[in-house]
Amino acid sequence: MIMPAPTIATDIFRQVLSHVPTPVTVVAGHGTTGPVGMTVGSFFSISLEPAMIGFCVGHNSSSWPLIEQTGGFCVSVLGADQAALCQRFATKAANRFDDVSWTPAPSGAPRLTGSLVWIDCRVSMTRAAGDHDIVVGEVEDLGVEDENAAPLVFHRGGFPRLVVEGGG
Numbered sequence: 001m002i003m004p005a006p007t008i009a010t011d012i013f014r015q016v017l018s019h020v021p022t023p024v025t026v027v028a029g030h031g032t033t034g035p036v037g038m039t040v041g042s043f044f045s046i047s048l049e050p051a052m053i054g055f056c057v058g059h060n061s062s063s064w065p066l067i068e069q070t071g072g073f074c075v076s077v078l079g080a081d082q083a084a085l086c087q088r089f090a091t092k093a094a095n096r097f098d099d100v101s102w103t104p105a106p107s108g109a110p111r112l113t114g115s116l117v118w119i120d121c122r123v124s125m126t127r128a129a130g131d132h133d134i135v136v137g138e139v140e141d142l143g144v145e146d147e148n149a150a151p152l153v154f155h156r157g158g159f160p161r162l163v164v165e166g167g168g
C-alpha cells in the first residue's frame, strides 16, 4: 500500500534547510521594459553534454515570467563582497537595477559586473514542482570573471566568510 507523504510544517522545513549552504546568484533577463533580475540560491549544474544548468523559481515570482518570455537569461554567481546585491535582488522593488553596473551577455541578458562567474542560457524546459518551477537552461556561453575571489554563500540566514586558498 502506498502511504501518503507526511505533511511537513513549512517553518520546520525552512529551519532545517537553512542549514544547507547555497550559492547566491542573480538570474536576469532583458525584458521589453528593461533589465529584470532576482536573487536565486537554488542554482545547480545539470549536464555536461549538452551543457545545462538549472534553478527553481517560486510561482509568486514577478520577474521570472518577464525573463522567461525573452527566451534567455544570464546567471551571475555573486562573490563574497556582493551581499548587498543579493539583498537588493531579493526585494520586490521595481528599481533593482538602479546604480547596478552590468554589461549585456551575448544573449543581451544582464551580466552583473564584479560577479565571479556568468552563465548565459536559453530556456530549455520548465517543470512545475510544488509551489516552484524547475527551470532548465541550455548554456550558450559562460566565463569566469575573477579566478581567485571567494564566493558569496548563504547559510542560516547569513553570509559566512569562506577562506579560499590562494585568493579570496
Ligand SMILES: Cc1cc2nc3c(=O)[nH]c(=O)nc-3n(C[C@H](O)[C@H](O)[C@H](O)COP(=O)(O)O)c2cc1C
Binding pocket: 024, 037, 038, 039, 040, 041, 042, 043, 055, 056, 057, 058, 060, 061, 062, 063, 064, 086, 087, 089, 090, 091, 092, 154
Ligand atoms: C539567498 C536567497 C536565495 C533565494 N533563492 C531563491 C530561489 O532559488 N528561487 C526563488 O524563486 N526565490 C529565491 N529567493 C527569493 C527571491 O529572490 C525574492 O522572492 C525576490 O523578491 C523575487 O523577486 P520577483 O518577485 O521580482 O521575482 C532567494 C532569496 C535569497 C535572499
